[in-house]
Amino acid sequence: MATRRIIVIGGPTASGKSAIAMGLARELNGAVINADSMQVYAELPILTAQPDAAARAAVPHRLYGVLSAAEICSAARWADMAWAAVDDAVRAGLQPIVVGGTGLYIQVLMRGLSPVPEIAPEIRQETRKLLGQLGPEAFHARLAGRDPAGTARLRPTDPQRLARAWEVLEATGRSLADWQAEGSPVRQDVEFLPFVLNPDREALYEAIDRRFAEMVQGGALEEVSALSRMDLPAQVPALKALGVQELLSHLAGETDMPAAIAAGQQSSRRYAKRQMTWFRNQLKEANFISFNHTLETSLERILPEIFSVIRKNR
Numbered sequence: 001m002a003t004r005r006i007i008v009i010g011g012p013t014a015s016g017k018s019a020i021a022m023g024l025a026r027e028l029n030g031a032v033i034n035a036d037s038m039q040v041y042a043e044l045p046i047l048t049a050q051p052d053a054a055a056r057a058a059v060p061h062r063l064y065g066v067l068s069a070a071e072i073c074s075a076a077r078w079a080d081m082a083w084a085a086v087d088d089a090v091r092a093g094l095q096p097i098v099v100g101g102t103g104l105y106i107q108v109l110m111r112g113l114s115p116v117p118e119i120a121p122e123i124r125q126e127t128r129k130l131l132g133q134l135g136p137e138a139f140h141a142r143l144a145g146r147d148p149a150g151t152a153r154l155r156p157t158d159p160q161r162l163a164r165a166w167e168v169l170e171a172t173g174r175s176l177a178d179w180q181a182e183g184s185p186v187r188q189d190v191e192f193l194p195f196v197l198n199p200d201r202e203a204l205y206e207a208i209d210r211r212f213a214e215m216v217q218g219g220a221l222e223e224v225s226a227l228s229r230m231d232l233p234a235q236v237p238a239l240k241a242l243g244v245q246e247l248l249s250h251l252a253g254e255t256d257m258p259a260a261i262a263a264g265q266q267s268s269r270r271y272a273k274r275q276m277t278w279f280r281n282q283l284k285e286a287n288f289i290s291f292n293h294t295l296e297t298s299l300e301r302i303l304p305e306i307f308s309v310i311r312k313n314r
Contacts (some may be wrong), residue, residue, distance in 0.1 A: 004090050004190050007310070009099040010035075010106055010279055010286065011197030012272035013242065014208045016299070018051055020197065021099040023303045025059040028097070028310075031089040033082055034063040035100025035109070038241040040078065043069040043227050047220040047243050049211070060094060069227060069238035075108045082109055083187070103278040110192050114180040119171045127167040131159055139166070150177035160235070193287075193313055195306055196279045200292035204272060209265045212243060216261055221247055242268045 007024065011017050021032045034040065038048040042065040050064045062085040067073055082105070086096045098109065131139045140156040143166055150169075154161050168176040199207075224247040232239060239245070243264040250260035279286065287309050289302050 004086075004096070006086060006109075006190055006192050007095065007097045008035075008106060008110070008192055008194040008286075009097065009197070010103070010194065010283065011101060012199070012204060012275040012279075013101055013268055014049075014211050014272070015101075015197040015199050015204060016302075017099050017101065017197055018049070018055070019299055020302060020306070021097050022051075022055060022059060023299060024097050024306065025095070027303075027307070028095040029093070030095035030097045031060040031062060031085070031092070033085045033089070033096055033098045034061070035078075035082065035098050035102055035105045037073060037078070037100075037102040037105060037237060039064050039100070040067045040073050041065065041069045041071075041238045041241070042067065043230075044220075044223050044238065044241055044244075046215050046218050047223050047247075048241055049215070060089070060092075062089070069230060070232055070236060072235075072237060075104050076113055078105050079108045079113065086190075101275050103275065103282060106194070107282060110194070112187075114176075116168055116176070116179045117172060119167050123167050123171050124163075127163050127170065130166075131163050136162060143169075147175045147177075150175040153177065160237075160240075193310065194283060194285065195309070196283060196286045196288045197302070198276070198279075198288045198290040200290075201273075203292055205269050208268045208272060212265045212268055213261055215243070216247070216257075216264075221250070224248060225251055242271055 007030070009017050009021050009024070018032075024030055025032050032051070036048065038044065039050050040063055041048065045065055051061050055061065056064075063078075063081055066081070082098065086098075089096045098106070100106065134142065136159045137156045139159070139162055140151065140154065143154075143162060144151040147165065147169055150165055154165060156162075165176045168174070168179065172179070220243060224244055227238065227244065228248060228251060246255075246260045246264040246267065249255045249263070250257055255263070289305060291302060
């Protein structure tokens with residue numbers, strides 16, 4: 001029997017997850033635990049929409065800005081940190097509330113890691129060499145020839161995941177998708193109560209556009225400028241945060257600011273669409289909270305709906 005419950009709040013970027021988590025934490029004496037792969041980095045608090053000082057003073061927040069942009073936070077590394085944060089919260093008598101839009105992080109927390117064997121360094125090196133020689137699109141096509149079902153889930157514009165799929169296939173002779181299907185929960189003393197915010201697409205896109213423009217006005221360009229001076233390797237995840245490449249293009253004199261903002265907004269909208277597709281397909285057991293109103297109104301309507309589900313599941 002489960003001895004503790006973890007509330008999970010997922011959803012697309014700019015859907016109001018942080019505000020909902022704050023509302024829950026206030027009412028439930030909770031601790032908010034970050035499940036966003038970019039909010040773990042200290043150098044991008046504005047561009048990744050991390051909770052501000054007032055929010056962190058109001059309720060406990062964990063795993064925000066805890067790593068340098070020079071580091072790589074794998075799903076396994078995040079899971080270790082997240083379980084430590086959950087256990088700390090429970091010991092302190094706080095309700096763990098995990099919130100974020102990185103579906104892989106949530107999946108690993110709820111279902112455990114797939115038992116993929118360790119990949120030999122030489123296979124990793126050869127994989128990245130081949131990727132560099134072919135380019136992402138041709139590499140995607142070659143991978144599809146070997147693993148059509150697994151590759152169908154991958155985009156040619158995501159070289160990191162393409163390389164991972166190839167190296168696992170090379171090392172084990174099995175598709176990464178097959179390994180992932182074998183994942184099992186690593187903790188038996190917890191139960192999860194997951195929610196997914198499902199806003200109307202038009203309202204969400206308006207919120208995304210507005211927020212990105214506000215981020216730039218609030219100092220996101222200065223964050224990216226400082227990030228560029230760190231001379232980071234191209235493969236570090238922080239450089240893939242929404243808006244980073246678009247603002248770097250502006251800083252390099254390749255685009256003007258209106259064009260950079262428009263490109264960043266478009267990238268964010270596309271990412272939100274992919275997030276919702278993932279949650280609908282991969283987290284079907286969640287309680288989906290649909291709404292077509294503003295965030296301010298959503299707080300008034302969504303929190304009572306979530307509390308109702310929580311009471312029923314007690």
